[in-house]
Amino acid sequence: MKYNLFCKYERNGKTYDVYLAKSIKNKKIHYRFRNDKFYITAPNWYPKKFLLNDLSSAFAKLLERQEDEEKPFNEKGIYIFGEFKEFDDGFVEIFGKKILFVNLDDFYKKVKKLVLPVFVERTKYYEQMMNVPHYNVNLRKKVSNYGVNSRRTNTITYSYILMHYSIEIIDEVIVHELSHYYEWNHSKKFYAVMDRYLPNHKELDYKLRKRIYK
Ligand SMILES: [Zn+2]
Numbered sequence: 247m248k249y250n251l252f253c254k255y256e257r258n259g260k261t262y263d264v265y266l267a268k269s270i271k272n273k274k275i276h277y278r279f280r281n282d283k284f285y286i287t288a289p290n291w292y293p294k295k296f297l298l299n300d301l302s303s304a305f306a307k308l309l310e311r312q313e314d315e316e317k318p319f320n321e322k323g324i325y326i327f328g329e330f331k332e333f334d335d336g337f338v339e340i341f342g343k344k345i346l347f348v349n350l351d352d353f354y355k356k357v358k359k360l361v362l363p364v365f366v367e368r369t370k371y372y373e374q375m376m377n378v379p380h381y382n383v384n385l386r387k388k389v390s391n392y393g394v395n396s397r398r399t400n401t402i403t404y405s406y407i408l409m410h411y412s413i414e415i416i417d418e419v420i421v422h423e424l425s426h427y428y429e430w431n432h433s434k435k436f437y438a439v440m441d442r443y444l445p446n447h448k449e450l451d452y453k454l455r456k457r458i459y460k
Pocket residue numbers: 259422426432
């Protein structure tokens with residue numbers, strides 16, 4: 247089947263290429279997500295306009311499913327700052343504290359105070375390096391992206407999910423959010439700022455999206 251570039255799909259500040267293959271052999275519409283690209287197969291007669299209408303919700307579901315599959319923990323342990331910590335009698339030790347939790351939400355509630363200083367420190371470090379004024383730092387569960395820079399409250403809010411990643415991957419999100427101080431949109435200029443302060447940001451972003459925690 248021959249796929250042609252059909253359109254771009256944007257979600258959470260990231261743009262994906264969408265490929266389409268139309269054929270009389272296709273009886274129905276089928277969506278796939280592989281290697282960061284979307285693929286649609288559709289019957290020959292199916293109007294483009296309808297495809298464009300439908301793809302957004304279909305793709306959102308595919309991305310969510312992928313996120314669910316690569317959880318940062320299993321029955322043996324959990325990733326913290328890129329290190330896989332094994333459970334010891336159900337407990338996991340974080341910065342010298344033994345934590346027992348029933349699910350991820352419970353875990354985040356219990357470790358928030360322990361891990362927040364890491365985010366505060368790293369943000370401060372890059373603020374100085376990038377010559378950016380001070381931001382308040384917070385951690386939250388529902389952040390549409392991995393981080394949000396709020397001009398109004400002068401706060402950068404990071405997603406809890408980041409605490410599972412290595413510090414250098416967290417740094418990528420920190421530098422991303424701080425770069426928004428200089429460039430609000432994800433423009434060429436914006437990425438030039440990122441290139442300057444974190445030359446390997448693309449590789450780190452790839453790990454982030456692929457849920458490669460270390
Ligand atoms: Zn951004």
